[in-house]
Amino acid sequence: SYTEILDEDAIKMLVKNAKESALAIENEDIQFIYEGDKEYKEVNTYYKALENLPADKLIDLALSMEREAKKLDDRVVSFGGCGIGYNKAKYGIINSKGLNLENKSNLLSAYVVPIIKDGENMHDGI
Numbered sequence: 001s002y003t004e005i006l007d008e009d010a011i012k013m014l015v016k017n018a019k020e021s022a023l024a025i026e027n028e029d030i031q032f033i034y035e036g037d038k039e040y041k042e043v044n045t046y047y048k049a050l051e052n053l054p055a056d057k058l059i060d061l062a063l064s065m066e067r068e069a070k071k072l073d074d075r076v077v078s079f080g081g082c083g084i085g086y087n088k089a090k091y092g093i094i095n096s097k098g099l100n101l102e103n104k105s106n107l108l109s110a111y112v113v114p115i116i117k118d119g120e121n122m123h124d125g126i
Contacts, residue, residue, distance in 0.1 A: 036099035045105035050086065053108070058084045065112040073116065080113035080124040 001017035003010040062082050070076045085108070092102035116123045 033095050033097050034099065035097040036095075036101070040101065043103070045103060046088075047106060050088075050106050050108050053086065058086075061110065062112075065110060066114075069112050069114045073114070075116045075118055076114040077117045077122075078115040080115050080126065082112045084108070084110045 001014045001021065003014055062084050066079055066082055069079070086106070087109075088104070088106035090102065090104045092100070094100050113124055113126060116125070
């Protein structure tokens with residue numbers, strides 16, 4: 001069972017769904033709760049520099065990607081798309097055996113889809 005909200009109703013729903021799922025198990029495999037490892041390596045997946053990037057900087061970056069694509073090939077006549085996205089997430093793994101881990105990550109992604117005119121043919125690479 002899973003929830004992104006942790007209030008009384010969500011807790012009741014989690015327990016109810018977990019119980020229903022447990023009762024639906026049809027195999028006899030031994031079930032156990034993983035206690036976790038003694039030590040975990042630190043992994044850096046969050047970059048403070050990506051926080052609060054101004055929209056105008058992201059727009060400028062997208063426009064510069066289009067300009068660069070046009071510089072690389074004079075057959076570029078248009079674009080099927082160009083975008084920049086930002087995502088951040090925080091999640092945890094907690095159990096009754098003392099496992100209590102959390103991680104925070106963020107990501108900036110970008111793409112450009114140039115449309116190439118080659119004679120009478122148009123190609124977008126998709």
